[in-house]
Amino acid sequence: SQQGEEDPQALSIQEGENATMNCSYKTSINNLQWYRQNSGRGLVHLILIRSNEREKHSGRLRVTLDTSKKSSSLLITASRAADTASYFCATWGLNQGAQKLVFGQGTRLTINP
Amino acid sequence: KAGVTQTPRYLIKTRGQQVTLSCSPISGHRSVSWYQQTPGQGLQFLFEYFSETQRNKGNFPGRFSGRQFSNSRSEMNVSTLELGDSALYLCASSWTLAGESYEQYFGPGTRLTVT
Numbered sequence: 001s002q003q004g005e006e007d008p009q010a011l012s013i014q015e016g017e018n019a020t021m022n023c024s025y026k027t028s029i030n031n032l033q034w035y036r037q038n039s040g041r042g043l044v045h046l047i048l049i050r051s052n053e054r055e056k057h058s059g060r061l062r063v064t065l066d067t068s069k070k071s072s073s074l075l076i077t078a079s080r081a082a083d084t085a086s087y088f089c090a091t092w093g094l095n096q097g098a099q100k101l102v103f104g105q106g107t108r109l110t111i112n113p
Numbered sequence: 114k115a116g117v118t119q120t121p122r123y124l125i126k127t128r129g130q131q132v133t134l135s136c137s138p139i140s141g142h143r144s145v146s147w148y149q150q151t152p153g154q155g156l157q158f159l160f161e162y163f164s165e166t167q168r169n170k171g172n173f174p175g176r177f178s179g180r181q182f183s184n185s186r187s188e189m190n191v192s193t194l195e196l197g198d199s200a201l202y203l204c205a206s207s208w209t210l211a212g213e214s215y216e217q218y219f220g221p222g223t224r225l226t227v228t
Contacts, residue, residue: 042219098169103156
């Protein structure tokens, strides 16, 4: 079963607004990563946050991690039409006997011009 | 650096056939992982190869297998194809240290359709 649960499943906002996506996971992790996927293409890595970090920034992206609640959030500020994509959180850790990257179901983000 | 390449990009097969997908990682990356993406199950981990050895394996039947060559290129094979194997198969390479993986660099994927 999927490790990560993402919320919301779909999000539609106006260009220029901020978008927040949440991710919850079940087991202990080494790190948590966020990826973007444009319409049926390969995934692009956005940001990695380690289990001993609480917050990380990269350009217009801000990621937080709360290991006590087993949750993370991705904030995209000043959204642009080009940000329209699906966003996935992925946790790296021991899961069902294997060290692997386990993805959530994703949030479909639509930025309206 | 050239990105991760996957061939072929699209493939149509019939039930019962077998298929081999190929992946060339980014130069210097020794870890190659394979994922299956479907609308119903999302992204699921198939297996990871590191230095020609399968290091981790997901929960897929034995019909799914893979290998890695000395130049880190990897192939994935699916035998006795079923309709449910229709999916986007993604390959990713990464730089890893023991016990931890860093960001994965994904290829564009191979879209497999089984009829």
